[in-house]
Amino acid sequence: MIAAGAKSMLGLSIASPKGVSDSSSRSVGVLRACVSMEGSQTMSHNKNGSIPELKAVNGHTGQKQGPLSTVGNSTNIKWHECPVEKVDRQRLLDQKGCVIWVTGLSGSGKSTLACALNQKLYQKGKLCYVLDGDNVRHGLNRDLSFKAEDRAENIRRVGEVAKLFADAGIICIASLISPYRVDRDICRTLLPEGDFVEVYMDVSLEVCEARDPKGLYKLARAGKIKGFTGIDDPYEPPLNCEISLGQEGTGTSPIEMAETVVAYLEHKGYLNA
Ligand SMILES: Nc1ncnc2c1ncn2[C@@H]1O[C@H](COP(=O)(O)OS(=O)(=O)O)[C@@H](OP(=O)(O)O)[C@H]1O
Numbered sequence: 001m002i003a004a005g006a007k008s009m010l011g012l013s014i015a016s017p018k019g020v021s022d023s024s025s026r027s028v029g030v031l032r033a034c035v036s037m038e039g040s041q042t043m044s045h046n047k048n049g050s051i052p053e054l055k056a057v058n059g060h061t062g063q064k065q066g067p068l069s070t071v072g073n074s075t076n077i078k079w080h081e082c083p084v085e086k087v088d089r090q091r092l093l094d095q096k097g098c099v100i101w102v103t104g105l106s107g108s109g110k111s112t113l114a115c116a117l118n119q120k121l122y123q124k125g126k127l128c129y130v131l132d133g134d135n136v137r138h139g140l141n142r143d144l145s146f147k148a149e150d151r152a153e154n155i156r157r158v159g160e161v162a163k164l165f166a167d168a169g170i171i172c173i174a175s176l177i178s179p180y181r182v183d184r185d186i187c188r189t190l191l192p193e194g195d196f197v198e199v200y201m202d203v204s205l206e207v208c209e210a211r212d213p214k215g216l217y218k219l220a221r222a223g224k225i226k227g228f229t230g231i232d233d234p235y236e237p238p239l240n241c242e243i244s245l246g247q248e249g250t251g252t253s254p255i256e257m258a259e260t261v262v263a264y265l266e267h268k269g270y271l272n273a
Pocket residue numbers: 105106107110111132133134137146150151152154155175176177178179214216225226227228229233
């Protein structure tokens with residue numbers, strides 16, 4: 001809860017509907033906070049991240065703004081820049097935002113790796129967020145089935161969300177079967193060079209099927225699930241991924257795999273701003 005004095009110091013104006021207090025309006029989800037832009041200033045952390053400097057904001061001056069765009073079915077839209085940028089957030093977190101995209105068959109260990117990696121990075125003081133296919137399908141993507149075009153839309157949406165997390169300065173771990181190469185490659189193009197790290201869980205169908213922790217392979221073999229990846233639906237392994245895990249002769253425990261990814265991130269400079 002921001003005190004009224006602090007609100008005015010920060011240039012925040014809180015719009016409350018008539019007769020509704022701040023807290024109750026927040027609880028019904030209609031509180032709108034907007035930053036008063038004209039003549040205001042914003043914070044930019046200096047190198048040691050502690051003492052904020054001020055940098056001027058070019059706010060809404062009433063002047064005509066740049067051209068409008070049309071993107072897909074969204075007509076007359078305008079991209080808004082914010083004075084606090086990705087580089088500022090990265091300095092704050094002392095890390096670089098990126099996307100670790102984990103792909104592989106059901107049962108190949110994607111979620112296990114995602115959690116182990118999240119834990120390892122958390123222990124190092126790095127901020128991560130896991131977008132797991134199974135989980136995202138409980139909410140944002142609940143309207144999507146497993147037919148090819150819905151899987152593509154699933155990957156597209158998660159790719160766009162992961163891009164936002166990376167822009168927030170967060171290390172985003174996306175863990176989805178993502179069976180089609182083209183869908184994964186489209187997600188790669190959303191990010192600057194190097195910021196999309198594709199991790200392939202190179203675990204055979206036989207091993208995944210033997211694990212079958214949810215009993216889905218059994219159901220698929222019995223014809224009770226149609227279009228199950230690896231059984232009667234395709235999986236296209238990456239041709240040129242950054243990291244491949246699970247082969248004989250390499251560390252194959254979840255912790256060893258997570259360490260391999262951490263070493264890669266460290267080597268590429270993602271664990272410092
Ligand atoms: N037909 C079919 N094929 C594959 N997987 C299926 C299917 N139906 C349900 N499930 C369950 O959904 C999980 C995969 O969801 P994803 O969003 O990662 O899939 S995809 O990327 O859109 O292909 C997958 O989770 P994981 O086992 O963690 O991969 C399954 O639990």
